[in-house]
Amino acid sequence: MTWMITGGAGYIGSHVVRALVADGQQVVVVDDLSTGDPERLPAGVPLVRGTVLDRALLDRTLSEHDVQGIVHIAAKKQVAESVERPLWYYRENVEGLRTVLEAAVEARVQRFVLSSSAAVYGMPDVDLVTEQTPCEPMSPYGETKLAGEWLVTAVGRAHGMATASLRYFNVAGAAAPELGDPGIFNLVPMVFDRLSRGQTPLIFGDDYPTPDGTCIRDYIHVEDIASAHVAAARRLTEDSKAALVLNIGRGEGVSVAEMVGIIQEISGHTGIAPEVTARRPGDPARVVASADAIGRELGWKAVYDVREMVASAWAGWQLRHPE
Structure with missing residues (x-):
């Protein structure tokens, strides 16, 4: 069977593509290349350039490649940007998903x-976030992901489609230097960027109710994200009635201060004390996944630790910024 991967030339998507190919699956990628790069794709993987809002393009791709499964990753994903441009985020993330599902049902x-996010939870006041933790997203981005989950589940129920919505926590790392995250939006590349410029790393608030006063997050290696997709694809192939909503995390929290220290050590930029600035609005003190459900349902468990994430991310950063 062939899997169509939307957004498959992007940072996370390209890792999922490579993992599925390594698992022996046939793959076709649909990507508008707004953030993707064709060079990320393994040799021989067909790339259809276009938007998921283009129904005719989707219909042709599904038919020509005899697609029997879809991994939908294509989406806009910057929280602050979603606050500034909510209409655009709802069009790209919700209407884009609706168009893909409509084409899927027809074919x-x-x-x-579905690629989802821990942003659906908002600011949960719990030690470990389970799939039953109430979802109260705090941004249009998180809202679009939650709405997307509802839509996928409803379509699956109505049309006999096996579904899985995978809620990513904080993704970092790379399977190879050339596959590193090109954006500077998440903690690891943000700290790399400041250190490489000779600037002080920033920590947004050190007065949270945590052991060192900084926020605690669950960081997950992008290769673990990719292997979870392979496990989900296998489950949906075997179980035509599956309707899963699962966290992808390690179930271990790391504080921002700890993470900055690890980044400095691995990058060789030690001796620079981070600068503490004001809290960012909406940052919860602690968001750590419970990974019990995905272990039960898919037999999956994360294998990479935080130091491996940072080391692989640093190798990618050095490749893209040799100066």
């Missing part, structure tokens, strides 16, 4: 995996 695709 009788029976398996659908």
Whole structure:
């Protein structure tokens, strides 16, 4: 069978593509290349350039490649940007998903995996976030992901489609230097960027109710994210009635101060004391996943630790910024 991967030339998408290919799956990628790069794709993987809002393009791709499963990763994903441009985020993330699902139903695709996010939870006041933790997203981005989950589940129920929505926590790392995250939006590349410029790393608030006063997060290696998609694809192939919503995390919290220290050590930029600035609005003190459900349902467990994430991310950063 062939899996269509939307957004498959992007940072996370390209890792998922490579993992599925390594698992022996046939893959076709649909990507508008707004943030993707064709060079990330393995040799021989077909790339269809275009937007997921283009129904005719989707219909042709599903038919020509005999697609029987979809992994939908294509989406806009910057929280602050979503606050500034909510209409655009709802169009790209919700209407884009609706268009893909409509095409999938017409083509009788029976398996659908959605890229979701821990942003659906908002600011949960719990030690470990389970899939039953109430969802109260705090940004249009998180809202679009939660709405997307509802839509996927409803379509699966109505049309006999096996589905899985995978809620990513804080993604970092790279399978190879050339696959590193090109953006500077998450903590690890943000600290790399400041250190490489000779600037002080920033920590947004050190007065949270945590052991060292800084926020605690669950960091997950992008290769673990990719292997979770392979496990989900296998499950949906075997179980035509699956309707899963699962966290992807390690179940271990690391504070921002700890993470900055690890980044400095691995990058060789030690001796620079981070600068503490004001809290960012909406940052919860602690967001750590419970990974019990994905272990039960998919037999999956994260294998990479934080130091491996940072080391692989640093190798990618050095490749893109040799200066």
